[in-house]
Amino acid sequence: xxxxVAVERTLGSFHLNVAFAAPAGITALFGPSGSGKTLTLRCxxxxxxxxxxxxxLGQRVLFDSSSGTDLATRDRRIGYVFQHYALFxxxxxxxxxxxxxxxxxxxxxxxxxxxLLEMVGLADLADRRPHELxxxxxxxxxxxxxxxxxxxxxxxxxxFAAIDSFVRDRLxxxxxxxxxxxQVPMILVTHDVADxxxxxxxxxxxxxxxxxxxGPTNEVLARREVERQAYPA
Amino acid sequence: xxxxxLGLSLRVAALATALGxxxxxxxxxxxxxxxxxxxxxxxxxxxxxxxxxPTVLGYALLVFLGRQGPVDPVIQALFGxxxxxxxxxxxxxxxxxxxxxxxxxxxxxxxxxxxxxxxAARTLGRRExxxxxxxxAPLAWRGIAAGIALCFARAIGxxxxxxxxxxxxxxxxxxxxxxxxxxxxxxxxxxxxxxALALGAIAGAALLLLARVGxxxxx
Numbered sequence: 001x002x003x004x005v006a007v008e009r010t011l012g013s014f015h016l017n018v019a020f021a022a023p024a025g026i027t028a029l030f031g032p033s034g035s036g037k038t039l040t041l042r043c044x045x046x047x048x049x050x051x052x053x054x055x056x057l058g059q060r061v062l063f064d065s066s067s068g069t070d071l072a073t074r075d076r077r078i079g080y081v082f083q084h085y086a087l088f089x090x091x092x093x094x095x096x097x098x099x100x101x102x103x104x105x106x107x108x109x110x111x112x113x114x115x116l117l118e119m120v121g122l123a124d125l126a127d128r129r130p131h132e133l134x135x136x137x138x139x140x141x142x143x144x145x146x147x148x149x150x151x152x153x154x155x156x157x158x159x160f161a162a163i164d165s166f167v168r169d170r171l172x173x174x175x176x177x178x179x180x181x182x183q184v185p186m187i188l189v190t191h192d193v194a195d196x197x198x199x200x201x202x203x204x205x206x207x208x209x210x211x212x213x214x215g216p217t218n219e220v221l222a223r224r225e226v227e228r229q230a231y232p233a
Numbered sequence: 234x235x236x237x238x239l240g241l242s243l244r245v246a247a248l249a250t251a252l253g254x255x256x257x258x259x260x261x262x263x264x265x266x267x268x269x270x271x272x273x274x275x276x277x278x279x280x281x282x283x284x285x286x287p288t289v290l291g292y293a294l295l296v297f298l299g300r301q302g303p304v305d306p307v308i309q310a311l312f313g314x315x316x317x318x319x320x321x322x323x324x325x326x327x328x329x330x331x332x333x334x335x336x337x338x339x340x341x342x343x344x345x346x347x348x349x350x351x352x353a354a355r356t357l358g359r360r361e362x363x364x365x366x367x368x369x370a371p372l373a374w375r376g377i378a379a380g381i382a383l384c385f386a387r388a389i390g391x392x393x394x395x396x397x398x399x400x401x402x403x404x405x406x407x408x409x410x411x412x413x414x415x416x417x418x419x420x421x422x423x424x425x426x427x428x429a430l431a432l433g434a435i436a437g438a439a440l441l442l443l444a445r446v447g448x449x450x451x452x
Contacts, residue, residue, distance in 0.1 A: 047352050047355070047356075072355075073352070074355050074358045074360065075358075077358075079356060082352070086349035086353040087353075088350060088368060090371050099354065100356075100359070102358070102359060103358075146357075148357075
């Protein structure tokens with residue numbers, strides 16, 4: 001297993017208590033909004049501290065409440081595509097992508113920016129500011145930015161929610177292709193079963209702050225289908 | 234017109250504003266982003282100088298920083314003389330009176346900024362100070378700039394606290410606002426008028442700058 005997650009955290013009256021392991025490929029955290037999917041992503045990225053639990057990435061322990069381990073977000077090597085992308089509005093697409101490449105020389109950084117812009121098909125829009133890009137283009141810049149520092153894992157929070165439905169399919173295909181090409185494991189939060197069907201290798205099915213089911217996508221979706229026929233709503 | 238008081242006022246306000254930026258901007262960021270015990274108390278302490286009469290502020294500074302004050306030995310050890318009735322005292326008075334305006338405006342600017350930008354920068358491996366310089370400050374610059382303009386305008390007009398802490402020594406601690414008071418008292422009304430107009434013009438220019446910033450003018 002690539003990612004091991006077990007986190008517990010109370011926020012107001014909401015209680016999150018989940019544990020799952022994600023294999024390589026794309027894992028979807030799937031469930032209704034308000035079920036704690038985004039909170040889980042924030043715990044993995046270190047943007048929110050679980051009250052109890054453990055987060056490990058391969059052999060690296062990022063968080064462990066029993067030993068007091070809590071790696072800072074900047075040291076976790078985890079890319080994050082935020083729901084509204086959080087692209088830096090004052091920087092060009094290329095500079096957004098290069099933001100996490102501060103350790104590289106100017107020349108290496110420019111080369112890596114170009115490589116990523118080409119990978120997401122935006123080479124000719126390098127100098128555009130985020131507000132001059134369409135939603136789909138912004139999403140691809142955000143994905144390229146998260147991949148630029150060669151992270152060990154990428155988290156995507158509802159990456160298609162703000163995208164027009166007629167370009168969603170194309171962007172899903174593109175994300176799938178980029179995952180295959182880079183081999184970076186991805187965890188994707190969604191409440192749209194179409195995302196799960198077309199993208200996810202495995203699914204973590206969320207209820208209200210808890211996990212109802214974990215498994216390969218076709219098995220989980222098939223069981224859900226059987227249940228729906230046995231107990232129609 | 235004797236330009237010495239006006240020159241002193243400009244220097245005092247510039248130094249007080251520089252100090253205000255150094256202390257006030259980080260303070261505003263902490264207040265906007267962090268929650269910790271005593272946060273409300275600190276907020277109140279920052280607003281107090283805005284609502285207290287300047288004489289109370291000046292008197293409080295005199296008690297703490299004056300000859301019998303608890304901080305006086307430190308000042309003596311560092312500078313070899315007391316603070317009271319020096320030009321530095323005028324800077325301190327203007328700094329304490331004016332910095333709250335900067336903190337409030339900058340804090341508002343930071344609070345309006347979506348924390349997702351700073352979080353995104355963290356996931357990209359950057360350190361907090363680098364994030365502040367490259368993301369937070371450029372995106373919250375409007376609030377910060379408004380705070381700087383307000384701080385300078387307030388500092389250049391400081392009167393009560395300055396009079397109590399720095400006194401009224403012509404050529405040494407007599408700022409423009411105090412020179413105006415002095416001139417009126419002595420019946421030198423022409424002098425008072427010209428200096429008042431000059432002071433008003435400078436503060437007005439600072440606020441005009443603020444208005445342009447508010448409209449998003451990019452020079």
